[in-house]
Amino acid sequence: xxxxxxxxxxxxxxxxxxxxxxxxxxxxxxxxxxxxxxxxxxxxxxxxxxxxxxxxxxxxxxxxxxxxxxxxxxxxxxxxxxxxxxxxxxxxxxxxxxxx
Numbered sequence: 001x002x003x004x005x006x007x008x009x010x011x012x013x014x015x016x017x018x019x020x021x022x023x024x025x026x027x028x029x030x031x032x033x034x035x036x037x038x039x040x041x042x043x044x045x046x047x048x049x050x051x052x053x054x055x056x057x058x059x060x061x062x063x064x065x066x067x068x069x070x071x072x073x074x075x076x077x078x079x080x081x082x083x084x085x086x087x088x089x090x091x092x093x094x095x096x097x098x099x100x
Contacts, residue, residue: 010025
């Protein structure tokens with residue numbers, strides 16, 4: 001599913017973006033290219049093929065982002081403990097001059 005919206009004299013096609021990820025066309029400074037009719041016709045077909053009557057970006061939740069933020073909040077609240085390391089950090093120190 002994609003969202004097609006008019007913005008600043010152009011069309012923006014976005015695929016399944018969450019509400020906090022939608023930016024305006026003017027914010028990304030894209031040049032307006034000349035589009036030949038041979039390229040415009042297939043683009044119009046794709047738009048018509050994937051068109052839906054309504055799309056609300058706020059209706060979708062980014063579960064991955066929410067999971068990471070929840071883990072951060074738990075860590076801040078000290079509800080997650082760091083497991084003790086079972087192996088010592090580092091290794092045996094060898095004197096190279098003595099070994100030679």
